[in-house]
Amino acid sequence: MSEPIVLKYKVTDGEFQHVGEASSSVKKELRALGVSPDALRRISVAMYEGEVNMVIHANGGTITVEITPQQVKMILDDVGPGIPDLEKAMQAGWSTAPDEIRNLGFGAGMGLPNMKANTDTMEIDTRVGEGTRITMTVNL
Amino acid sequence: MTQRDVAKLLNARFLEASEDYDREAVNFCGADMMSEALAFSHENTTLLTGLCNQQVIRTAEMLDVHAIIFVRGKQPTPEMLEMAKEKDIVVMSTCETMYNACGKIYHATHKGE
Numbered sequence A: 001m002s003e004p005i006v007l008k009y010k011v012t013d014g015e016f017q018h019v020g021e022a023s024s025s026v027k028k029e030l031r032a033l034g035v036s037p038d039a040l041r042r043i044s045v046a047m048y049e050g051e052v053n054m055v056i057h058a059n060g061g062t063i064t065v066e067i068t069p070q071q072v073k074m075i076l077d078d079v080g081p082g083i084p085d086l087e088k089a090m091q092a093g094w095s096t097a098p099d100e101i102r103n104l105g106f107g108a109g110m111g112l113p114n115m116k117a118n119t120d121t122m123e124i125d126t127r128v129g130e131g132t133r134i135t136m137t138v139n140l
Numbered sequence B: 001m002t003q004r005d006v007a008k009l010l011n012a013r014f015l016e017a018s019e020d021y022d023r024e025a026v027n028f029c030g031a032d033m034m035s036e037a038l039a040f041s042h043e044n045t046t047l048l049t050g051l052c053n054q055q056v057i058r059t060a061e062m063l064d065v066h067a068i069i070f071v072r073g074k075q076p077t078p079e080m081l082e083m084a085k086e087k088d089i090v091v092m093s094t095c096e097t098m099y100n101a102c103g104k105i106y107h108a109t110h111k112g113e
């Protein structure tokens, strides 16, 4: 079997305007590889929500995408504050985002549950004060 | 209903982006919060929003949104329009409020039900 295609992105905590560039780039690559529109949309939504979270909650991080003919795996790593109460964070509507983030259109507390809904598997490994790693897969 | 019909209904102006105005408007979603749009919109969506920043275009790109309608006369920046054009997204602006715009579209798409 052929080796997986691996894409790596650095997500910087810069201008909010640029958030989503990694997700956009992955979408383009996957479309070129012939991934179905439905899977493409689910991968894009999940990854974009994760990318936004990295910027608004964790000062950026790195995203690694591994592509095989069977599956797309997304690994989102940050060295942010971690998530103290994961059960709460997974609830729709629960958010610690400040008003200035809400004014930008985020902070509804929908991201994590939506990432789970759009992927086939999602694992969160988070440590307070150390960071968060979210691994998601979508079957092709 | 095509995007042209939608524009007429809302007295909206097409802005300089995709010119695919005869594309059928299938589903609609009204949201000011992008993570709500990301969670609740279906395929082939036309997105109505009062939010006006670059992330609206990004969100639309991720969702494969066909068209964006900015309500309350919001005017996107040239950068936003450039990105929308690149992603083949139709963009229009209406002076209607979110409530009125959604109401008019709902009425037009649910006739005879």
Ligand SMILES: Nc1ncnc2c1ncn2[C@@H]1O[C@H](COP(=O)(O)OP(=O)(O)OP(=O)(O)O)[C@@H](O)[C@H]1O
Pocket: A049, A053, A054, A057, A058, A078, A080, A081, A082, A083, A089, A090, A094, A095, A096, A097, A105, A106, A107, A108, A109, A110, A111, A112, A113, A132, B035, B036
């Ligand atoms: N990478 C992360 N690092 C630290 N905390 C996080 C991270 N991702 C999420 N969180 C925490 O989990 C909460 C819920 O995240 P979720 O993405 O569901 O909602 P949100 O980002 O607050 O709002 P939305 O996603 O609707 O814009 C966040 O408010 C934040 O407290």
Ligand SMILES: [Mg+2]
Pocket: A049, A052, A053, A107, A110, A111, A112, B035
């Ligand atoms: Mg979020």
